[in-house]
Amino acid sequence: MSRRLTALVIGNGAYEDASELENPVNDAEDVAAKLEACGFSVIKEIDCTAAAMDRALKRFKGELPDNDVGLFFFAGHGMQIEGENYLAAVDTDTAGEVEAKYSSLPLNRVIETMEKAATSTSITILDACRDNPFERAWHRSAATRGLAPVYAPKGTLIAYATSPGQTASDGHGRNGAYTAALLQHIATPDCSIENMFKRVRNTLSAATHGKQISWEHTSLSGEFYFNLSLGARIDDYSDSALSDGLFVPDEAKASHRIIKALKSLTWPVQNPAIDGFLSDIANKASLDSLFVLGRNIYQAACGGSNSAIAYLSDFAARTQAAKPEKRKALLDGMLFEVFFDPKAKLRKDFKTRRFEDLFALQQHKNLSSSFDFITECLLPEAGRFYSTPGRKHPVVVDVATTPDSAANTYRLKSIHCGGTSIMWLEDEDYAVEPGEIPNAEKMTIAKFEARLAEQMAVPSHLLTINYLSFDKQAHERILFPYGWTVRKR
Known part of the structure; x- marks a missing residue:
């Protein structure tokens, strides 16, 4: 709605x-x-x-x-x-x-x-x-x-x-x-x-x-x-699917047996269950069941299940034989799991470990309805984001650094978005005295950019990063101070 x-x-x-x-x-x-x-x-x-x-x-x-x-x-x-x-x-x-x-x-x-x-x-x-x-x-x-x-x-x-x-x-x-x-x-x-x-x-x-x-x-x-409220705005799924802590699996249903296996939180149980999840099972399942199943697949991927990670990465191909509405319910559930807890409340810390893999699917036009769905879910919380997830709004950040003594290494000085500095000290235990150089994690440019995308909840295909102090060659190293973040406050 x-x-x-x-x-x-x-x-x-x-x-x-x-x-x-x-x-x-x-x-x-x-x-x-x-x-x-x-x-x-x-x-x-x-x-x-x-x-x-x-x-x-x-x-x-x-x-x-x-x-x-x-x-x-x-x-x-x-x-x-x-x-x-x-x-x-x-x-x-x-x-x-x-x-x-x-x-x-x-x-x-x-x-x-x-x-x-x-x-x-x-x-x-x-x-x-x-x-x-x-x-x-x-x-x-x-x-x-x-x-x-x-x-x-x-x-x-x-x-x-x-x-x-x-x-x-x-x-x-x-x-x-x-x-x-x-x-x-x-x-x-x-x-x-x-x-x-x-x-x-x-x-x-x-x-x-x-x-x-x-x-x-x-x-x-x-x-x-x-x-x-979310349940009143979103009429695609029942309250027990949105608040999946209320969901009770029925062993007689194939999709529910997979959900139960995923909830085991053990890879030897999760992996074969996902490997056995084929489109014919999806086409026989209810939309609520598939929504909950999608949530649990994403949860398993974040937990390190190789089969869940593979399913997520190859979602477009793995679900090609599924009916459009069934495919949508699965992806809706995955996206929902990133931002909402089992009580359908917005998470304090978003579940972004596989965020980039998931939001790469936004580039498939036939999956766009799921990204419209998560945008609608998140609209009342737009203030928590640089750009509401699901929308194809580009975000540009400017990164200022200073050269370090090590070759091709740059110490992070500031990050700006929309003309505002967005770096802030999240963990006070890492606070330093004025003039003191903070301890920092050395990372590749690729890891640094992935961290920005994850913390900002902006997929990399929509994030443009300008380096003000050097021309990017992809072999540079960035020193990112411990305890600091660019998460939206």
């Missing part, structure tokens, strides 16, 4: 004609991070001028047609003028209502943009009901402060930080009171959007002693969940 989700997140705090708001930038940063963790592609804009907000909305408009769900989040000053809502840019002209109206972003324009894109679900979240000093300067009545209720087209939910006509707190911590409550609940697994906002309302009311009550206007016709 693939979800295509996009969001535009804006946080305006550095207002030119009003006192600076402390929280909106943090609100936007933190909401964007949560949405990315839930699988959204996010356009994030901070302290926008009116022109910048206009450009951001046009860019968002271009993204919407290719997505099922569109979300707009704004934190900053908002106001209603003649019954219409406007979101203030940092350079909004506050001399009067007319000036403000034509130098702000009309909320109705946002809603109409999302409506015409025909996404199945449109979500607008506004932490923009703060008490505006320029509204007070216009000598307006309290009834015209805050934001006005608006029409929600079909498939739309509009969420306000407080009830219409009321104003909201900017908060006393890192986030506004409303956004703080939203961040607490938005990623709750398998919680529908309506129930999530009820939780936000309860938390916000408790935090503000009942002074601020959030409000939503909805015309959603279907269910939406920000964070679907």
